[in-house]
Amino acid sequence: MQTMGKWVFRQAGVQHLALEETAVPTPGVGEIVVRVAAVALNYRDLRFINGGQSGTALTLPATPGSDLAGVVVATGAGVTRFSEGDDVLGTFWAGWIDGECPPEARVLGGSLPGVLAQYVVLNEAWAVRAPRTLSAIEASTLPCAGLTAWFALVEKGTVHAGQTVLMQGTGGVALFGVQLARAHGAQVIVTSSSAAKLRRMRELGATHGIDRSETPDWDRVAREMTGGQGVDHVFELAGGDNLGASLRALRQGGRISLIGTLDGYNMSLPSIPSFIGRPTIQGIGVGHRRAFDDLVRAVDTLGLKPVVDTVYAFDQLPAALAHLERGAFGKVVVKVGD
Amino acid sequence: MQTMGKWVFRQAGVQHLALEETAVPTPGVGEIVVRVAAVALNYRDLRFINGGQSGTALTLPATPGSDLAGVVVATGAGVTRFSEGDDVLGTFWAGWIDGECPPEARVLGGSLPGVLAQYVVLNEAWAVRAPRTLSAIEASTLPCAGLTAWFALVEKGTVHAGQTVLMQGTGGVALFGVQLARAHGAQVIVTSSSAAKLRRMRELGATHGIDRSETPDWDRVAREMTGGQGVDHVFELAGGDNLGASLRALRQGGRISLIGTLDGYNMSLPSIPSFIGRPTIQGIGVGHRRAFDDLVRAVDTLGLKPVVDTVYAFDQLPAALAHLERGAFGKVVVKVGD
Amino acid sequence: MQTMGKWVFRQAGVQHLALEETAVPTPGVGEIVVRVAAVALNYRDLRFINGGQSGTALTLPATPGSDLAGVVVATGAGVTRFSEGDDVLGTFWAGWIDGECPPEARVLGGSLPGVLAQYVVLNEAWAVRAPRTLSAIEASTLPCAGLTAWFALVEKGTVHAGQTVLMQGTGGVALFGVQLARAHGAQVIVTSSSAAKLRRMRELGATHGIDRSETPDWDRVAREMTGGQGVDHVFELAGGDNLGASLRALRQGGRISLIGTLDGYNMSLPSIPSFIGRPTIQGIGVGHRRAFDDLVRAVDTLGLKPVVDTVYAFDQLPAALAHLERGAFGKVVVKVGD
Amino acid sequence: MQTMGKWVFRQAGVQHLALEETAVPTPGVGEIVVRVAAVALNYRDLRFINGGQSGTALTLPATPGSDLAGVVVATGAGVTRFSEGDDVLGTFWAGWIDGECPPEARVLGGSLPGVLAQYVVLNEAWAVRAPRTLSAIEASTLPCAGLTAWFALVEKGTVHAGQTVLMQGTGGVALFGVQLARAHGAQVIVTSSSAAKLRRMRELGATHGIDRSETPDWDRVAREMTGGQGVDHVFELAGGDNLGASLRALRQGGRISLIGTLDGYNMSLPSIPSFIGRPTIQGIGVGHRRAFDDLVRAVDTLGLKPVVDTVYAFDQLPAALAHLERGAFGKVVVKVGD
Incomplete structure (x- = not known):
């Protein structure tokens, strides 16, 4: 069995974050496994870790993080939107495709597990193709901000x-x-x-x-x-x-x-x-997948470069969160893979 | 010279309202003269008379009232939208035709003279055709509420x-x-x-x-x-x-x-x-003339009957305002002509 | 193993339709099984059976029919939108939830199997709750027309x-x-x-x-x-x-x-x-699921009753299609279950 | 009395265009007089002169031209939108302010007199402020194209x-x-x-x-x-x-x-x-005045420069129309004043 690192907390509070070793997930029907390259942090991650995320009952243990860039490494049965090797971004809202937000939509690193891990499994509906013109670190800033x-x-x-x-x-x-x-x-x-x-x-x-x-x-x-x-x-x-x-x-x-x-x-x-x-x-409240596709197209057409303040290594998550807490100009990003 | 009655106040306060005798207006270029049949009152008329209308410097003497139903009795040069004998309603916003409200739009009984008079002169752009299915008293409730x-x-x-x-x-x-x-x-x-x-x-x-x-x-x-x-x-x-x-x-x-x-x-x-x-x-903030035309068409199609609480005679304006102040279920209307 | 009836054609043409015996489906992850109560027919079903449906390569054998009303009898893992016993309608477009139609959306009885069967399996995203105020026969007319x-x-x-x-x-x-x-x-x-x-x-x-x-x-x-x-x-x-x-x-x-x-x-x-x-x-081109939910709410609020021309028994599909072909006033519906 | 030049045709056909001497207009109530600096030509001007403009009965004598840039030189009573000295553009549609086009809207150089004259009189509602960043020749291309x-x-x-x-x-x-x-x-x-x-x-x-x-x-x-x-x-x-x-x-x-x-x-x-x-x-069908104001703002913000193919002197209108007829890359503009 292949293993991987994943950030987990078993009590609310940044000090309880631990990088754990766990099995690499396998894709179910309609799912993809993404090797995570980068995760951009948001202030809400801090609140989530500290147990204060509004409207979401915190179920422990939990993994934080919502904004990922990575590459598809495995696809489950019935997957049609992606193939192995596709560069993808996760959608902040899992299940909000277009129009109004349906009641069943949920948030990665909220009521769904977070993405601060070396591999994550996602329903294929919860990802979009990454822009051609950005690095994974740059692209990871797009899903929320x-x-x-x-x-x-x-x-x-x-x-x-x-x-x-x-x-x-x-x-x-x-x-x-x-x-x-x-x-x-x-x-x-x-x-x-x-x-x-x-x-x-x-x-x-x-x-x-x-x-x-x-x-x-x-x-x-x-x-x-x-x-x-x-x-x-x-x-x-x-x-x-x-x-x-x-x-x-x-x-x-x-x-x-x-x-x-x-x-x-x-x-x-x-x-x-x-x-x-x-x-x-x-x-x-962020936005839907169709608009995200539009944004990605715009980023490629415009050559727009997101502002990244600092990049932290995967095992430096606590330092990255401390940076976020004291303020940044641009996004704070955790580099997870290559 | 033909004369008419018009409600005027020379100091702020309901107690200073007086029904004065003045000349019937004549239409200028692009204007119509309307014989007023009914004026529906709004709470803002009270504030206007009491000098407290927001954003509008009160120029005295002044005439209150914004919502009129009446009939066109004279048309000035260049008028194309109306003919003598047409039943019309005034638009609350004078000069807001469609889309966004332009800066030059003004309010009858606000920065423009009010309509509590037996005859009023209006730019032809400030009126719409009255519904076929309502009396003037009923129709006078449409322009604002x-x-x-x-x-x-x-x-x-x-x-x-x-x-x-x-x-x-x-x-x-x-x-x-x-x-x-x-x-x-x-x-x-x-x-x-x-x-x-x-x-x-x-x-x-x-x-x-x-x-x-x-x-x-x-x-x-x-x-x-x-x-x-x-x-x-x-x-x-x-x-x-x-x-x-x-x-x-x-x-x-x-x-x-x-x-x-x-x-x-x-x-x-x-x-x-x-x-x-x-x-x-x-x-x-009320609405534009094109939507008002739509409303009139809807009233006729639906057979919708506005709720009128009480009708007061033209010389009973103070009693009508007192009624408005203590509250009503439906509109308080002043019957001006026949 | 439980069996059921399903209409199948192995060559294009109404004359090749046959009511076959086959296994009742079981739900996969995210799927529901619906016992079909009624299927309303559309003119496009005739074209589909005759092999002329535009833009859709006909894969034989095939089952026709897109508009179903029925009841959920089994739910697969991960289903959250429905429970056993829920009265549902299928969506004409499988996978068009709101906003613009995504490229992956497909049509029941088109590029997806049709619903002229006693039981069908659907992704839970492809159904809505049926109106409270209609019979299944009446409700089956809603998904397309x-x-x-x-x-x-x-x-x-x-x-x-x-x-x-x-x-x-x-x-x-x-x-x-x-x-x-x-x-x-x-x-x-x-x-x-x-x-x-x-x-x-x-x-x-x-x-x-x-x-x-x-x-x-x-x-x-x-x-x-x-x-x-x-x-x-x-x-x-x-x-x-x-x-x-x-x-x-x-x-x-x-x-x-x-x-x-x-x-x-x-x-x-x-x-x-x-x-x-x-x-x-x-x-x-029909419409999306969110609008379908709106329609169902409207039907219940208004007490709107769809016009049904004739109801045929499940084994009378050929007669129902012949009726469709010669013209109807209101929908032609096949009653499948009780 | 001050006189000015104006292009007039008394029979349909470009060959009947004549530059006539006539009185400079004076503004009526709500009107402005504009000294015309430039008029951009449109293909529809040719059709108008040749008597073939759709939906418009040609009343002779007539003056062609719809797209003018100029400066306000006189204002009539009641004018509030402009002052003498303001640089303005005419609106192609006279009377379409925002939203839907009202039935009373008309076209300059169509059912209203055209603008190929040294001075024109316009209702103040039929003009917008010119962009700061364009010459009159450049700005004259905006009203229609x-x-x-x-x-x-x-x-x-x-x-x-x-x-x-x-x-x-x-x-x-x-x-x-x-x-x-x-x-x-x-x-x-x-x-x-x-x-x-x-x-x-x-x-x-x-x-x-x-x-x-x-x-x-x-x-x-x-x-x-x-x-x-x-x-x-x-x-x-x-x-x-x-x-x-x-x-x-x-x-x-x-x-x-x-x-x-x-x-x-x-x-x-x-x-x-x-x-x-x-x-x-x-x-x-062109557009309304509010959108025209938006365009002018955009032109100034962007520094957008319209493409002008050739500028003709006021007395060279026939040559300008001949150029239009044989095709151009960019607008053909008649320089009327300074």
Whole structure:
């Protein structure tokens, strides 16, 4: 029997993570086995390990991780979408193919086992073909952060040239947001309380930066940047009272994407001055497989390169999670195989 | 010179309303003169008279009223949409024809003069043909309350048979909401703290009523009424902390219409448990002329009869406003002409 | 081993259909076994049996039939959507869940085995819960004819009250079209060359009928019926040169649904007079599972009863197909079990 | 009284065009007077002059021309959208603001007087602000050709990165189509029977060219270029039997824009093999003012430069029309003022 390494925790808490030796899985009917090359981490992995993932009862022992890039090494009976040797990415939502999210859809590294292992078995419906133009490390950043930005901007927001999109902060979704909005000819305003990060966002393509530590009334300044009309779309990534300012920055009939990758936050919708603009406020929870296929095609056409902060070796997961916790500019990725 | 009566206030406050004698207007280029038959009142008329209408600087003297039914008695040069003798309704938004609301659109009885007069002059673009099947008194209820419900349900919400829509309260928009949702084959849940009003809503077609005074956790009960899936669409007419309950009552991917007829309210968006459902929260501010034409056609096809609570004579405006203030079931209408 | 009856043909042609004895299937991983209660026939079943189904290489022996109602009698490992005893309907498209049709989707009684058998095995993703308010015989008419009408009218056409929809002919899709359009408050014009069938369509709810044998310029008459504006939506079910007339009957910006249940026809798009109206011409090929769930909910809410022409016993399939071939008003259904 | 030059014809036919001296217009209520700087020509101007414009009774004498760039030199009473000195473009459709085209909308140089004059008077609703980044000559190309491409691609087609759009031929709309599709990250295939023009299209950004004179089965080759999936969107600019090939080149659920700038053509919709893909076939007739504002914003953001073939002086209109008739690569523009 072939064995492999897999990260497991038997009690909630990062300190209980252990790299265990276990059997390489074999594919059942309709399943594929993927040799994992890279796993990108998300903040929700930390919450999951710490036992606080919302809406998901933690069943122990558990393996964390949702965003994998790898190669198909075995296929079960009836598999038609993939062959051995195909480079694939997992879908964050297992079973959300297109349209609305069906009740039976589940999350890898959530109610389904996670992917921080050398091999994983997936239903063939839970994977897409990887982009031709990215390394596995780069591609592993797409399933959650990349698709969330794409879904908000393109699938729901139908971004187009000449619009102005505002990104709050400089997290992983905001970085993809800048790159994708620019690739569609839109202007991008970024808010951050770090001048250094604003500089890096401008290098990435952002057309304007607002330093929130110097400009607390950033919504007024953002509105001025659009000639008084207001921005077309805000990525609401901060939460709290911030939503009021987002509404004030918005044009008549504009759009706010509430982005929480499954974890919400308290926020307050303000009164008269901001409300009268007929906004559309849209909750975003990653996205479906068809949109993921669209994103992969776009990445290859555009030559878009995801921003990776640091790559950690497979046995360095705790260090990678510590990095994630103290903040990063770009994705933190665990290199699993070759 | 022909004269007419017109309601005017020279200081903010209902007590300063006076029925004045003034010249009947004549139409300019592209304008029509309408002999007013009926004006339906809205709560915003009270705020306007009291000087508190949001976003609108009150220029005195002023005439209140936005929702008129009447007949065209004169047409200016270049008018092509109407002829003398046509029964018409005014559009709440003057200059919002279709699609997005353009910045130049204004409101009758807001930044434009109101319609509580025996004759009014309107740009021909600010009126639609009245339904064939309603009296002027009934038809006068359509421009604000009727169109708001239609816009939320049909134009934005694409209601269809088998859905469940939840109406908060028993105001004018909620009443139209019940009638229109039922006319499209949807089920309707109404919440109210009055058992008597719930009874009347059921007579109007509502399929379920929840008495909020007896069932404070109405969202749980509403969800049960849909077999646990959640309702498809909530008309958020209460504001405040209520929005949290609305989100809890909603299905995955459901819709909340924030309805305020131009006046907002403080409300809070709740955290995790309700947020993960990818809701669409849509601000509604009445609607455009093309949708109004659609509504008129629907009223005639359906034989839908608006609910009128009480009709007041033209010189009884203060009594009508007092009625509005203490609450009504159905619209309060001022009969102006014959 | 339990055995059952199944219709099989080993050469193309209705005369080669034979009722064979074979083993009752057992469910694999993710599969359900359904005891079939009723199968509704479609014209495409005849073409399939005669070897002419487009785009599908006929692999013999084969079993025809796509539209089944039945009850779950066994579930395989990993099944979560259904339990034994659930009343279900098959989906015409196996694997089209929502949104766009993925390339891997296939058709029961097409590239997948048909359902004219006492038991069938289905992936659990290929079924929906049956409506509570219909018999199995009635419900079996929904998967193809019912869903096609629903998908064109509601999912793609967002029908609403006050619109006018025009149905060409009196086939199965047109009958559902009349019932569903009426249930959403729309008016319906039907064209047919049979006065008797027009009478029955009016009984079913159609608001207007046009006898094409007496009124060859039916498009002109249809336009008059809408006060000159043109109809909002045409179900193009006739093909050929007819599309030109459909465009002439249509309003500015109206919609034509090209409905062929997978088999096309030659048709010509006419020139200037009809083209300038910015039509949307939409090809319809049945629909997806999420819309089917919506339809089932609508049927239960509305109490809609499908029109069944004649019910045949399971061993009378050849007679049922002969009936189909000579024409029916409503669906021809084979009763398989109890 | 100030006078100006204006092109007039008193009989149908280019040979009857005469440059006449007439009074400079003055603005009425709600109107602006524009000093015309440039007028771009369209093929429909030729048809109009030759008396063959579809659906429009030619009233003589008449002035041709629809696409103007100029500067506001006078404003009538009640004008709020513009001030003297504003650079503006006329809207092709006078009175189509947003959403659906209302019946009262008319065309400049169609049922309304044309703009080949040194000064024109327009309702203020029939103009938009010119882009900051283009000369008047460049900007004059936007109202018809530019907006048609934008409307098909962005407003109706919601183009996004990674898609493949196919342009038939190298006319004015196709040129804008290439530039705008590329600006949204899409790939573009162009078909033409001129190798030289295909070269120029590649210089403009087209990713692939197919020489129809060498590759009559261009649809097969186009499909191969997309890895067998089919293209996402075809600009159908050729008409005739070509539509069949367009459908064969299209992916499942793809879009065809029928573009005719108000003049249709005979075309045939083919049978089975192409039909089963659930296409959306959308008639395009230029577009509305809100989309035009969006286009102007996009042009400024992108720095997009329209392709101008040749500029003619105001008194050289007949030579400009002759150029148009024999074909151009880019727009033919008449320089009217400075």
